Amino acid sequence: MRLTGPMRRRLTVALALVLLVAGGVASPAAGTSGLDVTGYAQEGDATPSDITRDGRYVRTVAISGVTLAGPDRITSVSRDARQLRRAAHRHGRKAVLLVSNYSDAIGDFDERTAHRMLTSPPARASVVRSLVRASRGFDGVEIDLESLEPRDRDGLVAFTRELRAALPATSLSMAFMASGNSRGYRARGYDLPALAPSLDRMVLMGYDQHGPSWSGPGPIGSLRWVRRELRYFTQVLPNRKVDLGIGAYGYQWGGSPHTLSVAQARQRAGDKARWSARHGEWSATLSNGRRIWWSDQRSVRAREKIARRYGVHGVAVWQIGSSGRLR
Secondary structure (H helix, E strand, O other): OOOOOHHHHHOOOOOOEEEEOOOOOOOOOOOOOOOEEEEEEOOOOOOHHHHHOOOOOOOEEEEEEEEEEEOOEEOOOOHHHHHHHHHHHHOOOEEEEEEEOEEOOOOEEOHHHHHHHHOOHHHHHHHHHHHHHHOOOOOEEEEEOOOOOHHHHHHHHHHHHHHHHHOOOOEEEEEEEOOOOHHHHHHOOOOHHHHHHHOOEEEEEOOOOOOOOOOOOOOOOOHHHHHHHHHHHHHHOOHHHEEEEEEOOEEEEOOOOOEEOHHHHHHHHHHHOEEEOOOOEEEEEOOOOOEEEEOOHHHHHHHHHHHHHOOOOEEEEEEEOOOOOOO
16 A cells, blocks of 8 residues: 555555454564564555565565545455455465555545544544454554644544554554654644554654655655654654654656656666665666656665664565565
């Protein structure tokens, strides 16, 4: 979870609300990085063979394919998502179902629909019941509600508590768009202190620092920026609850498409590709003047070092299929 357009790239993340069902499929040992590793799979992009490409590195596969269809309902689980789930289980990975508020109709995350759900107790209850049903056969549910506003804070806290009550035996997590500080998180609809008691895992989306529709050319998430964001996150939250979201994709400024797989970025860049040790990413200026930045396997390793330095629980990589081999 890949949706069309650059904003769909942010459907994650990471990184999101993860409810891992107790006693689910046996999970592999910790990844070769020494961190617990989640890999995201986008229905329609990832294939069953992508699930096993990275050996024992990825231990949990978060599969996108369910969105809010209105304030009180979600879409049905797609055939692609079910196939990816079966592939994960065949190879000893946990599979969680990712749910978001992304809307194809507006080409962005739909705050208005999320707000109507979050502020209505009956609507929240309906969505919780639907998620419980939809997650049957999966090892959990990952919910990614993005582009929220301050008016959504209380409803998000209530929704999280109600999910905890509905699935008391599960591990519950949430993903957060990197927001800098307390004021920034609250502006995005997140009340970290109020959310933390209900959550076992809190995923920092350490990507989309720059992107074609909201900034000029720049790194997907520079090392300095990632360190700064993770420093604040771990100051206010227990390290054992934190996963660092890592991007493994590219953006192009000018022309289309805006979002690139690692292979597409490499092909377009050719001999113009330049590695930046400062940013931990690749970039290129094409002959037509268009700019590309991308993050690949080498970039992931650089961010794993940051995650280990801060002693966090794990990393979550967006996404399987477009990233190329991670290990």
